Amino acid sequence: MALPSNRKWLSLTVLAIIIPISVLTTFKLTGIIPEPPTIAKTIEAETITWNMTRPSEVKTFHDLAVENFYSDTIASISLGVHVDHYLENSEDWGDSLWVTINSTMQVQKGFIYSVCIRFSQTDENAFLSIHTLVPLGSSDRLKYPKLYNLEMQNLVSFGSIGQEACASAVGVNQPKNSSLEVVVSWHFLDPNNISHWITASLETVYFNGTAYRKVIMPIQLGVLAA
Numbered sequence: 324m325a326l327p328s329n330r331k332w333l334s335l336t337v338l339a340i341i342i343p344i345s346v347l348t349t350f351k352l353t354g355i356i357p358e359p360p361t362i363a364k365t366i367e368a369e370t371i372t373w374n375m376t377r378p379s380e381v382k383t384f385h386d387l388a389v390e391n392f393y394s395d396t397i398a399s400i401s402l403g404v405h406v407d408h409y410l411e412n413s414e415d416w417g418d419s420l421w422v423t424i425n426s427t428m429q430v431q432k433g434f435i436y437s438v439c440i441r442f443s444q445t446d447e448n449a450f451l452s453i454h455t456l457v458p459l460g461s462s463d464r465l466k467y468p469k470l471y472n473l474e475m476q477n478l479v480s481f482g483s484i485g486q487e488a489c490a491s492a493v494g495v496n497q498p499k500n501s502s503l504e505v506v507v508s509w510h511f512l513d514p515n516n517i518s519h520w521i522t523a524s525l526e527t528v529y530f531n532g533t534a535y536r537k538v539i540m541p542i543q544l545g546v547l548a549a
Contacts, residue, residue: 373404387406398431417510430500430531435500444486451481453468475492518545524541
């Protein structure tokens, strides 16, 4: 299956963002989407940092994962960034790093209220995309994000210097465990001479039987100029 050119793909991505955001705003104003609960405590885990020197050719990575964990007496939460492959001068995707991000949440009592994977703004020489259809072969495409015991609430699939990309979901039937997985491509517009940094954060809101708590778990990723 032929993939769209960079310019056409970028235009379609921007259009795909505007319509869902407008619809979600209308839903919130009419009361279909409830207001978020009052957070009694916010916990920010230590930032895990990983970087690599930018390759000069196509490269596939095997079993390369960066992980962050949080646990207390009620909740156990994990965030994993799995580095899949790097493309160099691709006709369709340019210079880009592709990663799969997995998040899992479990509570002993209470329930998972909401989950959000959020990406910081990129620098002016890069942009980021959260994919909804990932090509696997000539006739096979896998749908993303993958959700378990969650319902998609909002997806801002394009991130740049003025826009944060994010995927957020709410729990279905007050689950005690859930998961959210996304596929992301991080694109570089410079000729391999600039270092780039971005932070992927997992934001989990859960009810512990008494109050709502929010846990923020960041992983900072760097692609460095050779």
